Amino acid sequence: MRARLSLWLGAVLVGALVLTALVSLVWTPFDPTLVDPSRRMQSPGWPHLLGTDSMGIDVLSRIMAGAQICLFVGIVAVSIAALVGVPLGMLAGMKKGRVGRVVMRITDVLYAFPALLLAILLAAAVGGSTLTGMVAIGVAAIPVFTRITRAACLQVMSQDYVLAARSCGTTWPTIARRHVWPNIAPLVGVQASVSFAMAILAEAALSYLGLATTITTPSWGRMLYEAQSKQLFSHPEQVIWPGLAIALAVLGFNLLGDGLRELLDPRLREVQ
Template sequence: MTGHRDAASTGPDDGTWRRVLTALRHDPLALGGALVLLVLLVVGVAGQWLAPAGINEVDVDRMLQPPSLDHPFGTDELGRDVLSRVLVAARVSLQVGLVSVGIALTVGVTVGLLAGYYRGWADNVLMRGMDVLFAFPVLLLAVAIVAVLGPGLRTAMVAIGVVYTPIFARVTRASVLAVREQDFVRAAISIGTSDLRIMRRHVLPNVAAPLIVQTSLSLAFAILSEAALSFLGLGIQPPDPAWGRMLFDGRGFVTDAWWLGFFPGAAIFLTVLAFNLVGDALRDVLDPRQLTVNEARRSSR
């Protein structure tokens, strides 16, 4: 029984996380991405207190002022401070990313776990449903869901969560199919261990690594999707700020007030890039297939 328990404990452990930290320290791009995400987290939590002015503080006398010492990001068409709105909008993007990916992770992992473990008719029914969702373009399906439920922050989170669920279901199912054939799982089945306990104690820990990688990458695309929905007027509604909505409002001032679109666009760009850089670093350390590729490259040198 001891050997069985040890064999099952192959998920991310302290040694794995030490490798992650080492990889971040030795990869300047990944380290820079991690620092950007740390700043984003601080801004998302404390943005309202860091903002130098009220996000809806209208002053027509200072409308469309370029970046200056008083207003580092300039002012918009209503005289509102763009820096304050960009800082506060970070909380919206972070909230949408975390909640929507959390929904996709929970539902997708559950579906993929059941489909991969039980296979047969359960696999066919569950994964064909995921294939139907996966067949739609991400943004088109999100727009359709928001159109049915009505625009708003909560609807956007649900819509983005739904469209990314099939990705997590596929990743989970593929990993579970491989883990289910391992000796420690067969041993647990042979001694009468319940399916729920096997999935919770032996299967899930062994599929955690690719899910962590997928989560980090999906956060980037969830934030990008939220920006797209807000740009279309289907995400968070005015007067609350959102990066995508700020891009929409600034589209008519591209030549006269470039800062209206530049700074929220730069915030989206840096956030998505940071998540992708950290996700790539995590993949290099946690993804077994990538580890095999890296080892093959090292041995060929």
């Protein structure tokens, strides 16, 4: 029951985020980038339901447009991490000798470079941008996928049916395709959901520091920085809206990941 509740709550929050991003592609109440000093700092009401910021931009429109960046960064960052980390983890799990040790030592080196440090290095080299944030977040998440995939792969490789396949002369790629990947795919999916939440939070933090999304692009982290530095005490609602959006997005993906984990892992299922 608890797994289903987490799964449904997470699915609702994630669905709302995706729906907001899709709607904002074709419609927003106002232009999320149009500066109009004549309507700056308006309180929530009609027609600006969440008010306007210090530049006269409609806050609701910026929140809706920011959902696009949120999803885009999460999808690309998690894809980078999964496409690199999962094959490395399978390689380390199926090849336990020197190859596996080399892969894990490389993973340990990547652990020393968190997303913030990588973003700073990339920003110094090519300038801060959305691409910089995506690459930094994706590379920083590679070790997580590698270690989780390796642990799951080791468990599958110890099963009798895999040992039988190896004794019959089945090649390593065939074993990986037929036996390893189908058994570890649910775990990778759960980790992708959790990593998506971390990517959203990391992008917001990098945008807050000016290392990811530029000032001309609607971003929840950038909105939080602008409101905190200018209207924290005079107009606290300017901080609440982007902060609430970040919190709900992260909560949605975390609940979705927890629900999937408890649903797919038989050891965590509740006894009816």
